[in-house]
Amino acid sequence: MSDRPEPSGPPRPELRIVEKRVYRGPNVWSYEQAVHLVVDLGILEEYPSNTLPGFVDQLLEWLPGLQHHTCSRGRPGGFVERLREGTWMGHVAEHIALALQAEAGHDLRRGKTRQVPGEKGRYNVIYGYLDERVGLAAGELAVRIVNNLVEREPGFDFREQLDEFLRLAQRTAFGPSTSAILEEAAARDIPYIRLNQYSLVQLGQGRYQQRIRATMTSRTSALAVDIAGDKALTNQLLSSVGLPVPQSHTVRTEDDAVAMARRIGYPVVVKPLDGNHGRGVGIDLRDEAAVRAHFPVAREESRRGIVVVESFIVGNDYRCLIIGGKMAAIAERVPAHVIGDGQHTIAELVEITNADPRRGVGHEKVLTRIVVNEQALELVAKQGYTMDSVPPEGEMVKLALTGNMSTGGISIDRTFDAHPENVEIAEEAARLIGLDVAGIDFICPDISAPVRETGGAICEVNAAPGFRMHTHPTVGEPQYIAKPVVDLLFPPGSPARVPIVAVTGTNGKTTTARMIAHIMKGLGRTVGMTSTDGIVIDERLVKRADASGPRSARMVLQNPRVDFAVMEVARGGILREGLGYDRNDIAVVTNVAADHLGLRGVETLEQLAAVKQVVVEAVPRHGFAVLNADDPLVREMRRHCSGSIVWFSMRPPGSPERDFIDAALRRGGRAVVLEPTDRGEMIVIKHGRRSMQLAWTHLLPSTFGGAARFNVANAMAAAGAAFAADAPLHDIRQGLRTFTTNYYLSPGRLNMIDVRGVTVVVDYCHNPAGMRALGEFVDNFAEQRDLQSEHGRVSRIAVIGGTGDRRDEDLREFGAVAADFFDAIVVREDDNPRGRPRGESSQLVTEGIRGRMDEGARCRRVETTVDEVAAVRDAMVLANPGDLVVLCVDKHAQVLSLLEDMSQSAYPGARTDEEHPGDPDLDPAELHESAAASAQEARADYAEAEPGQVVPQP
Numbered sequence: 001m002s003d004r005p006e007p008s009g010p011p012r013p014e015l016r017i018v019e020k021r022v023y024r025g026p027n028v029w030s031y032e033q034a035v036h037l038v039v040d041l042g043i044l045e046e047y048p049s050n051t052l053p054g055f056v057d058q059l060l061e062w063l064p065g066l067q068h069h070t071c072s073r074g075r076p077g078g079f080v081e082r083l084r085e086g087t088w089m090g091h092v093a094e095h096i097a098l099a100l101q102a103e104a105g106h107d108l109r110r111g112k113t114r115q116v117p118g119e120k121g122r123y124n125v126i127y128g129y130l131d132e133r134v135g136l137a138a139g140e141l142a143v144r145i146v147n148n149l150v151e152r153e154p155g156f157d158f159r160e161q162l163d164e165f166l167r168l169a170q171r172t173a174f175g176p177s178t179s180a181i182l183e184e185a186a187a188r189d190i191p192y193i194r195l196n197q198y199s200l201v202q203l204g205q206g207r208y209q210q211r212i213r214a215t216m217t218s219r220t221s222a223l224a225v226d227i228a229g230d231k232a233l234t235n236q237l238l239s240s241v242g243l244p245v246p247q248s249h250t251v252r253t254e255d256d257a258v259a260m261a262r263r264i265g266y267p268v269v270v271k272p273l274d275g276n277h278g279r280g281v282g283i284d285l286r287d288e289a290a291v292r293a294h295f296p297v298a299r300e301e302s303r304r305g306i307v308v309v310e311s312f313i314v315g316n317d318y319r320c321l322i323i324g325g326k327m328a329a330i331a332e333r334v335p336a337h338v339i340g341d342g343q344h345t346i347a348e349l350v351e352i353t354n355a356d357p358r359r360g361v362g363h364e365k366v367l368t369r370i371v372v373n374e375q376a377l378e379l380v381a382k383q384g385y386t387m388d389s390v391p392p393e394g395e396m397v398k399l400a401l402t403g404n405m406s407t408g409g410i411s412i413d414r415t416f417d418a419h420p421e422n423v424e425i426a427e428e429a430a431r432l433i434g435l436d437v438a439g440i441d442f443i444c445p446d447i448s449a450p451v452r453e454t455g456g457a458i459c460e461v462n463a464a465p466g467f468r469m470h471t472h473p474t475v476g477e478p479q480y481i482a483k484p485v486v487d488l489l490f491p492p493g494s495p496a497r498v499p500i501v502a503v504t505g506t507n508g509k510t511t512t513a514r515m516i517a518h519i520m521k522g523l524g525r526t527v528g529m530t531s532t533d534g535i536v537i538d539e540r541l542v543k544r545a546d547a548s549g550p551r552s553a554r555m556v557l558q559n560p561r562v563d564f565a566v567m568e569v570a571r572g573g574i575l576r577e578g579l580g581y582d583r584n585d586i587a588v589v590t591n592v593a594a595d596h597l598g599l600r601g602v603e604t605l606e607q608l609a610a611v612k613q614v615v616v617e618a619v620p621r622h623g624f625a626v627l628n629a630d631d632p633l634v635r636e637m638r639r640h641c642s643g644s645i646v647w648f649s650m651r652p653p654g655s656p657e658r659d660f661i662d663a664a665l666r667r668g669g670r671a672v673v674l675e676p677t678d679r680g681e682m683i684v685i686k687h688g689r690r691s692m693q694l695a696w697t698h699l700l701p702s703t704f705g706g707a708a709r710f711n712v713a714n715a716m717a718a719a720g721a722a723f724a725a726d727a728p729l730h731d732i733r734q735g736l737r738t739f740t741t742n743y744y745l746s747p748g749r750l751n752m753i754d755v756r757g758v759t760v761v762v763d764y765c766h767n768p769a770g771m772r773a774l775g776e777f778v779d780n781f782a783e784q785r786d787l788q789s790e791h792g793r794v795s796r797i798a799v800i801g802g803t804g805d806r807r808d809e810d811l812r813e814f815g816a817v818a819a820d821f822f823d824a825i826v827v828r829e830d831d832n833p834r835g836r837p838r839g840e841s842s843q844l845v846t847e848g849i850r851g852r853m854d855e856g857a858r859c860r861r862v863e864t865t866v867d868e869v870a871a872v873r874d875a876m877v878l879a880n881p882g883d884l885v886v887l888c889v890d891k892h893a894q895v896l897s898l899l900e901d902m903s904q905s906a907y908p909g910a911r912t913d914e915e916h917p918g919d920p921d922l923d924p925a926e927l928h929e930s931a932a933a934s935a936q937e938a939r940a941d942y943a944e945a946e947p948g949q950v951v952p953q954p
Contacts, residue, residue: 007046013147014042015089017140018122022132024550026618027578028611029126030110034578035097035135037125038116039090039143044150045121048086055149056083059092062145062158063099070109071095088113089146090123096142097127097135103162104169106130116601134169141165170361175199177215177467184482190496191582193554203489205581206498206528206562210489215437216464217489224434228463229274231308234433243429244457246443248310254295260309261291267312269459270294272302276462278402284312297375313443313457317403318414320423320440321470321481322430324488327423329470329479330447331411333403336370340391346380347372347387350399358474359408366472370399370408411469413476414447421450429458436488439465498528498562500581501721502615504569505590505628506608507770508714511741511749512590513568515702515718518745519735523727525564528556532568532764533747537561549573550580557581564725574614575600586724587615587641588626588717592633593769598807609633619643624724626717629657629671646720647671650713665689670723672716681706683716685723685732694719695733701740707780708750710773711741748892750777755903757881762895765888766803768813774886775821782884795883796858798822799875801868801890802845804834811841815848819859822886824878825849827864828871830890842866869898876902 019038023029029036049055060066060080069079079095091113098108111127129135141161148156174182178199182192185203193202200213210218216225227233235248247264250273251257261268270291271281280301282294291309298307317333338349350370353359359367370376372387376399380387383397391397403409422442430438444456451457470479490496503513510531517527521539529536530552534544537559545552548570556565557580569579592609602608616625616637623643628634630649638645647664648671651657661671668688674697675682683694698706700715715736722732741750751762765774782794800818802811818825827842827849842864849862861878865871872887872895879885889895 005046007043009043011047011052011150012043013150013153014040015044015093015143015146015150016040016042017143020136020139021576022129022136023578024132024554025577025579025581026583026614027574028614029112029124030128031617032110032128032582034110034126035129035132035139037093037139039093039123039125041089041121041123044089044146047150048088049083049092050086052150056080058149059083059096059145063096063103065099065102066095069095069099088123090125093139093142093146094125094127096145097125097138100138100141100162100165101129101134101169104134104166104173106134106169131169131172133172137165137168167361172197174201175214175466175468176366176471178212180467180471180482181212181215181485184480184486188486188490188496190486190490193558195558202558203486204496205557206565207526207560208490208495208498208563209558209560212485212489214464215467215485217436217485219436219488220463221434221436225463227433228435228438228461231271231273231460232306234461235308235310237432238429238458238461241428241432243425243432244451246311246313246457246459248308250306250308252306254292257295257307257309258288258291261285261288264309264311269308269310269312270298271308271310272298272300273306273308274303275301278400278404278407281402283401310459313455313459315444315456316446318418318442318444318447319411319465319469320418320426320442321465321467322427322435322438322440323481323484324436325427325431326484327418327427328481328484330414330418330423331469331473332414332447333405333469334410334412335398335403336376336400336408337396337398338370338391340393340395340397342390342393345388345390346385346397349391349397350387358472366468367410367474368406368408372399376400405466405469410474413470413473413479415470415477415479417448419448419450421452422447425451425458429461433461435461435463437465437485438462498557498565499586499725500557500565500567500584501586501588501725502567502569502579502584502618503588503590503717503721504571504612504615505588505634506593506595506767507773508590508710508717509568509570509588510764511702511711511746512588512714512717512721513566514746514749515714515736515739516588516721517566518739519718519722519727519732520564520566520725522735522738523731526561527564527566528559528562529566530556530568532570539745546570550577553580569612569615571596571602571608571611572600574611575602579614579618583618583620583623584615585620585623586626586721587619587623588721589613589616589628589634589637590714590717591628591631591769593767594810594813595767595769596806597810599805605633609637613637613640616641624670624721626720626724628713628717629661635660644724645669646724648673648713648716648720650674650709650716652676661686670720672720672723674712674716681712683712683719685719685729687723692729694729695736700736701738702736702746702750704750704752704777704781705784707784708777709780710777711750715739743892743896747896748889751892751896753896753899753903755876755885755899756905758876758879759882759884760876760899761884761886762892762899763886763888764890764892765800766814767806768810768817771800771814771817771821771888774888775817778821778884778886795824795878795880796822796886797824797826797875797878797883798886798888799826799828799868799871800845800888801828801830801871802841803830804832804836804841806841808844811844812848812851815845816852816857819849819852819857819862822859824861824875825859825863826871826875827862828868828889829866831868839864839866869894872898 017037018040021036023034068076071079071082094111094113108128114124116122190203203210232250235245238245249260267284267286269283280298285291319331321329354369359369400407426440429440439462441460443459444451445454470481503509517529520527526538530547532546532548534541535547548568550573553567617640619625619641621642624646625641626646629647647661649657665686671686673684675684681697685692697703697712702711719732743751748764753760765771802814827845829842853859865874
């Protein structure tokens with residue numbers, strides 16, 4: 001960097017975030033979830049890290065963990081070397097964001113920083129995250145830290161900012177119990193979805209899903225939880241089968257509590273009927289005054305205002321964790337306390353104890369900091385001390401009566417010390433209450449001796465017991481208790497995932513996805529599908545929307561009926577959020593053509609292919625990618641697939657593409673190809689040397705006798721995906737033979753209806769490549785059907801509309817391509833202009849049409865009707881019986897409804913009286929006669945014109 005030019009000014013804190021994205025699955029930057037920040041360095045583009053005095057030293061003082069970052073050097077300290085040699089601030093912010101998350105306990109090492117092509121001073125900063133809010137906050141704080149290292153802003157205190165960040169991380173983090181279960185699930189390749197901001201989590205997908213909330217599971221009985229929450233009822237049930245329990249009664253008033261304490265005999269325990277975490281529990285109450293003093297505390301913690309008075313059992317506090325009816329772990333719980341050293345006061349000893357790095361706030365760490373509250377002060381006073389007292393060396397001073405970890409207690413593992421009889425008692429208690437995961441609280445002198453001999457009792461049965469005391473004991477070996485919980489939910493060998501097929505490509509992905517879903521439906525599967533039309537469960541539309549993004553994919557995977565998922569994956573969703581899952585078993589890529597270029601940094605076909613390639617990269621080793629061998633960009637994606645390839649090709653034998661496939665087949669590969677015969681084209685599935693005939697292309701309803709070549713390709717892609725999913729050959733054949741392009745199976749995609757003798761096709765063609773394919777279909781269909789109109793000449797009429805967010809040249813090309821296939825074109829617009837002024841996109845499409853008309857294209861008439869429904873009416877006015885009208889529309893449901901109404905009218909373009917804006921007294925018959933005459937005049941104008949002659953719009 002010695003050749004660096006002189007800066008244009010002094011360094012200023014100008015680093016800022018221009019754009020933020022959160023990827024929730026595989027994406028163009030990473031195979032895993034990541035945060036993507038686009039940052040602008042401003043003047044700092046001219047100041048690498050080694051040019052700022054004191055920058056590196058101060059940064060390492062604030063975040064010493066950076067010294068362990070390897071960076072591109074691949075060894076600890078590599079990033080520090082880069083800092084001292086000089087690196088740019090975007091790269092520094094990336095590492096700071098990772099270091100901040102590490103401070104919160106999120107161990108992440110994935111990140112990269114790349115300059116935005118063609119934009120000086122702007123960088124893409126990408127780094128991993130575990131919690132989305134924490135990841136974003138880390139990036140924002142990283143930018144502030146960099147700017148404050150350049151120039152300190154007034155009032156900025158790094159420690160305060162770090163503490164605030166850590167508090168956010170604690171609020172959003174899973175608790176230790178939930179984290180233990182999720183770590184075990186991840187180790188078994190069981191995916192999970194966080195369902196709320198707390199601890200409600202779905203493990204698995206679709207019909208295989210199970211749910212947990214902390215340590216409560218889908219298998220936990222609501223009745224058992226209710227029983228465990230009623231301490232008096234629990235005590236009664238345990239006593240009824242002879243299990244040792246303390247004498248216990250419920251009361252509602254202070255006087256009743258005193259009377260019951262006398263009856264039981266002092267000392268007693270007073271606690272809320274339905275409390276938890278030891279809140280409101282008073283133990284070893286030895287007189288009436290103590291009972292009266294504690295009664296309001298216990299009643300305050302009881303949701304029903306009922307208090308339990310029970311006999312006080314002398315002994316140690318043990319928690320027995322029972323999972324699935326079997327003992328999983330036992331811990332001795334020791335209340336919060338300090339040990340005197342003869343030198344420090346109790347207050348100082350508390351500070352020293354809380355300085356233990358294992359202690360944190362709440363469940364942030366394995367131990368909780370001791371809080372000195374009013375109850376703690378009273379307890380210290382009962383022991384003859386104040387907080388300023390210096391207890392003698394070795395003296396234990398209690399600061400809490402209960403041994404709960406949440407109040408600062410510690411745990412000692414006693415799993416292998418328990419007497420078998422005590423274990424049996426604890427297991428019996430859990431089975432009696434009916435809990436799958438239960439915490440049995442024993443009070444006894446020694447858990448290693450039978451409680452029936454030494455004295456002791458079960459004082460509580462807890463639903464959703466905490467795992468922290470077992471997974472992170474203060475003394476002893478940790479117990480891996482998440483394993484039996486996951487075993488309970490997912491017994492060994494049981495599935496947790498549903499097969500996922502991801503379909504992407506420029507054209508054909510919606511129809512291909514529908515074909516795959518239809519085939520799998522025929523196998524008895526309950527298929528969840530996402531597409532640009534909505535979310536479909538078992539061939540029923542449950543949500544109408546553009547559902548080709550990651551959020552919709554997660555909705556399908558959360559549906560408890562789905563056992564097979566087919567996801568249409570659009571470019572926009574990948575760029576915005578990545579995929580909505582961690583991997584897909586099968587990826588299908590139909591083609592890559594010029595569309596959506598110029599959006600979100602995608603300028604070339606190669607860049608567009610790299611975006612769509614994400615679904616191929618998300619294929620695991622046991623999965624498949626179904627790739628179009630006829631498309632060079634799709635063919636190259638094979639190099640990025642970890643699984644196997646299924647090729648499909650429409651090229652004839654002897655072509656380079658077929659030679660490529662034949663070479664793959666000789667290596668044991670799979671392919672779907674076309675074999676020409678005297679009777680037509682046969683779709684053939686090949687696997688190594690095996691060859692299996694599937695179906696004649698002209699016998700598939702979706703191909704219209706083979707005329708719709710793009711649907712032949714879609715059917716081949718669908719067959720390849722079904723074959724990869726182990727669908728039997730006859731079921732694939734039956735699925736393709738029964739899949740039609742009617743509105744119920746394929747809404748808005750090549751729906752053909754007859755409107756009083758006019759053949760109408762409704763489709764969603766919206767880009768040049770799609771228009772070429774549609775035009776080829778129109779040519780083939782017209783030739784195949786030999787359509788003749790009463791005027792002696794078949795007329796082709798189209799309604800088309802370009803999408804506003806496409807480039808100007810793409811819209812003009814779209815119109816120019818359409819001009820080669822249709823005699824008359826009505827240009828419309830979508831309701832959403834996507835950033836353009838109303839009328840601009842239709843004008844660009846019209847310019848493309850007129851340009852081709854000047855060159856002698858087929859089209860002889862073009863007019864613009866911006867409103868889609870009105871454009872459909874205008875096109876139908878131009879049609880005679882026997883003509884072909886192709887409607888490329890966005891609101892297909894509304895258009896199909898309109899066409900049904902037209903089919904009942906006197907002529908295709910007729911309006912009802914309610915729709916006509918004219919004189920309400922006009923006779924409908926006269927209205928229709930007038931409109932029909934105008935339509936006939938318009939038809940004659942363009943029917944008599946010579947090819948290339950422009951007919952002006954009336």
